[in-house]
Amino acid sequence: MSAPTGKTKTAKGGTGGRTKPVKSVGLISLGCSKNLADSEVMAGHLLKAGFTLAPSPDRADVILVNTCAFIEPARAEAAENILAACAHKRNGKCRLVVVSGCLPQRYREAAAEAFPDVDAFLGVDELDRLPDIIREAEARSDRAHPVPLGIAEGLPTRVFSKPIEALRLSGPVSAYVKIGEGCDHACAFCAIPKIRGRLRSRPSESILSEARELLRTGTREINLVAQDVTAYGRDLRGGNSLASLLRQLDALEGDFWIRFLYGFHNRVTDELLEVVANSRHILPYFDLPIQHSDPEVLRAMRRADTIQAIDTFPERLRAIPGATLRTTCMVGFPGETEEAFEGLLAYIERVRFDHLGAFIFSPEEGTAAAEMDGLPPPEVAQARHARLMETQKRIAREVNRARVGTVGRALVTDWYGEDGLTVRMAHQAPEVDGVTHILHAPEDIRPGDFVTVRVTGCRGYDLTAKLV
Ligand code: SF4
Numbered sequence: 001m002s003a004p005t006g007k008t009k010t011a012k013g014g015t016g017g018r019t020k021p022v023k024s025v026g027l028i029s030l031g032c033s034k035n036l037a038d039s040e041v042m043a044g045h046l047l048k049a050g051f052t053l054a055p056s057p058d059r060a061d062v063i064l065v066n067t068c069a070f071i072e073p074a075r076a077e078a079a080e081n082i083l084a085a086c087a088h089k090r091n092g093k094c095r096l097v098v099v100s101g102c103l104p105q106r107y108r109e110a111a112a113e114a115f116p117d118v119d120a121f122l123g124v125d126e127l128d129r130l131p132d133i134i135r136e137a138e139a140r141s142d143r144a145h146p147v148p149l150g151i152a153e154g155l156p157t158r159v160f161s162k163p164i165e166a167l168r169l170s171g172p173v174s175a176y177v178k179i180g181e182g183c184d185h186a187c188a189f190c191a192i193p194k195i196r197g198r199l200r201s202r203p204s205e206s207i208l209s210e211a212r213e214l215l216r217t218g219t220r221e222i223n224l225v226a227q228d229v230t231a232y233g234r235d236l237r238g239g240n241s242l243a244s245l246l247r248q249l250d251a252l253e254g255d256f257w258i259r260f261l262y263g264f265h266n267r268v269t270d271e272l273l274e275v276v277a278n279s280r281h282i283l284p285y286f287d288l289p290i291q292h293s294d295p296e297v298l299r300a301m302r303r304a305d306t307i308q309a310i311d312t313f314p315e316r317l318r319a320i321p322g323a324t325l326r327t328t329c330m331v332g333f334p335g336e337t338e339e340a341f342e343g344l345l346a347y348i349e350r351v352r353f354d355h356l357g358a359f360i361f362s363p364e365e366g367t368a369a370a371e372m373d374g375l376p377p378p379e380v381a382q383a384r385h386a387r388l389m390e391t392q393k394r395i396a397r398e399v400n401r402a403r404v405g406t407v408g409r410a411l412v413t414d415w416y417g418e419d420g421l422t423v424r425m426a427h428q429a430p431e432v433d434g435v436t437h438i439l440h441a442p443e444d445i446r447p448g449d450f451v452t453v454r455v456t457g458c459r460g461y462d463l464t465a466k467l468v
Contacts, residue, residue, distance in 0.1 A: 022095050022138055024052045026060030028081050029169060031068025033225050033261070033431070035101055036169055037162070037178035039066045041127045042100065044166030049131035062096040062134055063088060067103035069195065071362050078103045079114075086117035096137055098122060100130070106195045108151050123151035124181075124196060125158045155197035156182065161206040164213060173413050173448045174430055175219045179207055179245065180226035184234070185264075187291070188302040188368040189330065189361060192227055199228075201236050204245050211249055220411055220448050221257045222249070223430065230263035230272070243271040250279040255450060257411065259429055261287045266309040268317065277320045283426045284320040288313070289328035293347035294340035297333055302368065314351045324427035326355040331388060332381025333361045334372035341384050348391055354399055355433050356392040360385050400434075400458035407468060410436060412449045421445060423453065423465070434461035441467060 025046050029039035042064070043053055054060035063085040067078035078101075085097045096119045104111045104121035111121055120137040122130055133150040159181040168175050182197040183190075211222055224245075226232060233240030242260065249258055258281050265288040276282050292298055295307045317323045329348075331341060348356065360381045363370035376384070410423035413435070421438045428434060438453065445451060445467075453465035 022061035022134065023050075024054040024060045025062045025064055025134070026054040026057030026094070027169075028057055028063065028065045028085070030066060030078055030081060031070065031074060031101070033170075033176045033223065034178055034227070035066055035068055037176045037225060038101065038124065038127055038160070040166045040169050040176075041160045041162050042066070042130045043169065044163030045128050045130055047165035048163050051131060051134075057085070058088070058093070060094055062098060063094050064098045064100060064130070067099060067101035069102040069106045070192070071359075071364065075103065082115050082118065086115065089117060096120070096134065098130070098134060098137065100124075100127070102195050104151055105156070106191065121151055123156065125152055125156035126150040127160050155194075157197060157200065159200040159202050161202065162210055168214070168217075168219065170430070171413070172218055173411065174221040174223065174424075175214050176223050176225050177207060177210055177214070178202070178226060179224050179229060179232050183227035184231060185228060186302050186368075188300065188372070189333065189364065191364045191367050194366055196227065199231055199235050201226075201232050201234070201240065203236070204233075204240060204248060207245065208248055208252070211252060215252060215254045215256055218448055219256070220450070221259070221424070221430075224258065224260040225262065228262065228264055228267075229260045230267035241269070241271070243269060243275045246272070246275050246279065246282050250275070250281050252281070256281055257426070258282045259285045259287075261429060263288050264306060265290060265313040266306045268313060273316065273320065284317075284323040285326070285426065285429060286317050286323065287326040287429065291328065291330045292333065292336075292340070292344055294336070294343050297336050297340050300335050300369075300372065301330075301333060310347075322426060324354045325351070326357075326429065326432070327353050328357045328359065329388060330359050330361050331384040332376045332378075334369060334376075335374040336361075336376055336384075345388065345391055348388065348395070352395050352399065353392070354427055355396065355429075356388075357432065358385055358388045358392070396461060397458070400461070400463060403455045403463060404457060405455065407452060407454045410451055410453045410465070412445060412447050412451060414447055419443070421451075423451065425453070425463070434463065436463040436465050438465055438467060 027039055029036050057063045065081050065085055068074040082099055088094050089097050098120045099118050100122035105123045120133050122133055129150050170176055180201040182199045183193045184199040230242055232242040276284050293310055298307050408425050410425045412421050412423050414422040416422045416437050419440050421441045423436045425436055452468050454468045455463050455465045457464040
């Protein structure tokens with residue numbers, strides 16, 4: 001994979017005689033929930049420094065594009081947004097364009113060359129420097145030659161807490177809380193450790209104070225995120241672990257839910273299961289991307305430590321009533337034979353995950369897998385992806401049908417239609433899973449309320465329900 005391309009005509013000149021300092025920033029946050037948490041950190045530092053956040057990037061002095069560069073489609077989306085922001089600037093509709101996140105972190109020099117209209121680039125270790133970087137970019141006289149203003153050399157080493165001023169970009173009811181940054185695994189296909197650096201867990205006190213503040217201001221659902229949440233605390237002293245963190249969060253007062261998203265199934269300890277099973281607030285929702293089930297493929301993926309637990313973990317988790325299992329699989333990895341793929345399909349049929357996402361392997365520059373032989377032809381990889389998703393679609397439909405008639409608690413997240421509501425049940429994580437619709441509801445029920453519902457039907461990945 002190559003660095004981003006997107007050369008445009010360079011806009012020369014500075015602020016065109018305008019003297020008023022730039023004030024409002026329009027934020028475009030791309031990629032995953034972990035990137036959204038970074039956007040919130042930057043938003044907090046902007047507010048702290050006296051900037052305002054524009055309701056839309058179209059109406060801002062500065063457009064900030066917080067990018068993802070995980071795989072090629074993410075880079076293409078980033079390039080498209082950066083170019084649109086630059087066009088906006090050339091048309092005189094904004095004054096500065098700043099690009100942050102994984103793209104400039106990964107392609108430090110190349111990004112500056114590919115996007116000459118960008119005024120500043122910001123690395124993932126400099127989120128708190130954004131206000132200074134904007135001021136520096138604004139003051140520069142030679143705006144025709146951007147430099148990566150805010151990207152330190154080497155791998156990132158910091159982990160950020162959200163300033164109290166941080167907006168909850170994910171909405172008033174639900175929030176993402178990042179509990180760690182970076183990753184100590186060495187999955188052969190993944191460039192993240194080279195972009196984000198090694199694991200750094202946030203001190204539990206900092207996470208607890210963010211959670212307290214969120215709950216105080218109306219959040220009802222906290223989703224803990226990291227590259228691997230089950231690795232939480234391994235780099236800290238004093239016996240910190242995901243289990244101990246969850247125990248502390250569970251002790252907070254209020255009516256709320258906690259989910260933890262993205263972990264390793266072989267790192268789900270008995271202690272963690274015990275905490276989840278006996279908690280008041282922690283949902284038994286397990287998001288554990290297995291990537292594959294075939295031992296040889298897993299070895300080639302450099303995930304050999306996950307092989308032993310692959311057959312046993314679903315049963316351990318399902319011992320908890322109401323446990324929900326989500327996973328992610330990758331097909332078309334170098335060396336994946338037809339037999340290995342059939343084995344994966346049989347495994348999926350056996351385990352019957354509630355939710356499953358699938359990717360086709362893409363060779364990422366600088367990763368071990370990019371150099372590996374035995375890449376299945378693209379049409380074979382496509383066909384495997386389609387078959388896997390078809391299988392899961394049927395399983396998800398059957399799982400959803402089995403939910404009809406069941407009663408459960410749900411969090412109201414939005415209005416729906418004329419007088420209905422959109423709610424989320426315990427098995428539905430934000431953005432990645434379906435939602436539940438209630439067609440008619442009394443007016444006094446609103447987003448942020450918990451309600452009890454009976455599932456009445458299913459439409460694809462979504463459910464319909466009635467209040468009980
Ligand atoms: S766990 Fe593996 S796939 Fe996930 S970020 Fe770390 S190296 Fe990448």
